[in-house]
Amino acid sequence: MTPHLVEQFIQVAYIVAAALFILALKWLAAPATARRGVRAGEVGMLLAVVGTLLHQGIVSYQWILIGFVLGSAVGVPMALYMPMTAVPQRTALSHAFGALAAALVGVAEYYLHTPELSQFTMSALALEILLGSLTFTGSLMAFGKLQELVPTRPVTYRGQNVVNLSLLAAAVAIGIYLVVEPGASHLFPLFVALGLVFGVLLIIPIGGADMPTVISLLNSYAGLSAAAMGFVLENNLLIIAGALDGASGFILSVIMCKAMNRSFTNVLFGAFGQFRAAAEARGEARTVRSATAEEAASILEAASSVIVVPGYGMAVAQAQHKVRELYDALTKRGVAVRFAIHPVAGRMPGHMNVLLAEADIPYDRLLDMDEINPEFAQADVALVIGANDVTNPAARHDRSSPIYGMPILDVDKARTVMVIKRGMSPGFAGIENELYYLGKTLMLFGDAKSFVGAIVKELSDGGHG
Ligand code: NAP
Numbered sequence: 115m116t117p118h119l120v121e122q123f124i125q126v127a128y129i130v131a132a133a134l135f136i137l138a139l140k141w142l143a144a145p146a147t148a149r150r151g152v153r154a155g156e157v158g159m160l161l162a163v164v165g166t167l168l169h170q171g172i173v174s175y176q177w178i179l180i181g182f183v184l185g186s187a188v189g190v191p192m193a194l195y196m197p198m199t200a201v202p203q204r205t206a207l208s209h210a211f212g213a214l215a216a217a218l219v220g221v222a223e224y225y226l227h228t229p230e231l232s233q234f235t236m237s238a239l240a241l242e243i244l245l246g247s248l249t250f251t252g253s254l255m256a257f258g259k260l261q262e263l264v265p266t267r268p269v270t271y272r273g274q275n276v277v278n279l280s281l282l283a284a285a286v287a288i289g290i291y292l293v294v295e296p297g298a299s300h301l302f303p304l305f306v307a308l309g310l311v312f313g314v315l316l317i318i319p320i321g322g323a324d325m326p327t328v329i330s331l332l333n334s335y336a337g338l339s340a341a342a343m344g345f346v347l348e349n350n351l352l353i354i355a356g357a358l359d360g361a362s363g364f365i366l367s368v369i370m371c372k373a374m375n376r377s378f379t380n381v382l383f384g385a386f387g388q389f390r391a392a393a394e395a396r397g398e399a400r401t402v403r404s405a406t407a408e409e410a411a412s413i414l415e416a417a418s419s420v421i422v423v424p425g426y427g428m429a430v431a432q433a434q435h436k437v438r439e440l441y442d443a444l445t446k447r448g449v450a451v452r453f454a455i456h457p458v459a460g461r462m463p464g465h466m467n468v469l470l471a472e473a474d475i476p477y478d479r480l481l482d483m484d485e486i487n488p489e490f491a492q493a494d495v496a497l498v499i500g501a502n503d504v505t506n507p508a509a510r511h512d513r514s515s516p517i518y519g520m521p522i523l524d525v526d527k528a529r530t531v532m533v534i535k536r537g538m539s540p541g542f543a544g545i546e547n548e549l550y551y552l553g554k555t556l557m558l559f560g561d562a563k564s565f566v567g568a569i570v571k572e573l574s575d576g577g578h579g
Contacts, residue, residue, distance in 0.1 A: 427500015
């Protein structure tokens, strides 16, 4: 192929890849098309990589091959063996490496071309390096908190915000100076170091529990860093992909904040994990009613409409396949079973959809909060499996509750409520759930997988009705 033809092929590959990225995001938005979305993203990325590898600028493939082998050796086992509940920290690690790559490309470009950098290129470079370096250390910290390698509680001290903002201001000031004076290379290492330190300081005051929201914000920064890199390298696909990444990460953070009724500033500066101690201290002795798997099976079998509410406990217990068996057993008996999906049930957006899809539960049985809420009043049974905060009625009326204002699933409106969890431990927000003390609520104490399994067994033994 002539160089001209190669260049044309690259441009076509880039345009198709960009279109596939956009379609991937669109398809990923609904469970029925999500698999197609993943495939489209994969093909798009393959085209982008192949197109880039054909680039005239590449003089030696040796280092690329070494990087490819090393990256695959780490990435493939990570994808295969990390459990679903560890996806938030896995994502954090991927962002850390992506951002490091962007920052390193920026550093290389700076040293290759300084002091002949135009002001536009230097502005893009400064943005790329600042966002890339702070996202690198910030994402590593987020990974450490989620994996409990570093303390998950918020680490705060007096004047913290002033220190952090001063540091950021210093980094921005040096960045602006470098734009005006790209040859001031003695300041460049300081610029990079400030970005790296700021990433760590940004994350330490945030509790481990808020990390999923922070990760999606860091995702957005990594995307913006890549888009800035696109301007530096004059690569249109990088600009498009980075912008898509930046925008979708930001939108996701906003959705998560809304679903928890929190503001961005509250997540970033609110030190949320501190609620726990205060909330727990309030606990008074009240009684709950509990039931056995046999009793639960009888109630479910006699119902005509059941709404299952899955939550984080179902994910931890990996109970989704047993839940599928329960769904089969009940539908076979003519019971209408639907699933209520809260936008922040579990620990990452779409957590419940992914697990239930893995267990092949039909998509049309999964209903979003707004669709299912009016249905609870007509349901015979709301079966809560390892969900807690997303069902807590305190969110509606208790102004002192940390989840006050968070939209919840109206589980308490069902005729009977059954809750599968191991004990009376609180969920993510660290607070008691008044749902458990209602007269209509039955607690089914046990691990979600074993308890659902026991109900299925009771149903299949056929001694009920
Ligand atoms: P949750 O409020 O965290 O409660 C989970 C419950 O599951 C716990 O009370 C626990 O009680 C139970 N559990 C744990 N392991 C279990 C097992 N093996 N078997 C049975 N039960 C088990 O969960 P949620 O209702 O899904 O709410 C999600 C929370 O995470 C919300 O507060 C949300 O704001 C927050 N959050 C979500 C996201 C997201 O993107 N999804 C992001 C950030 C924050 P026991 O220990 O007594 O069993």
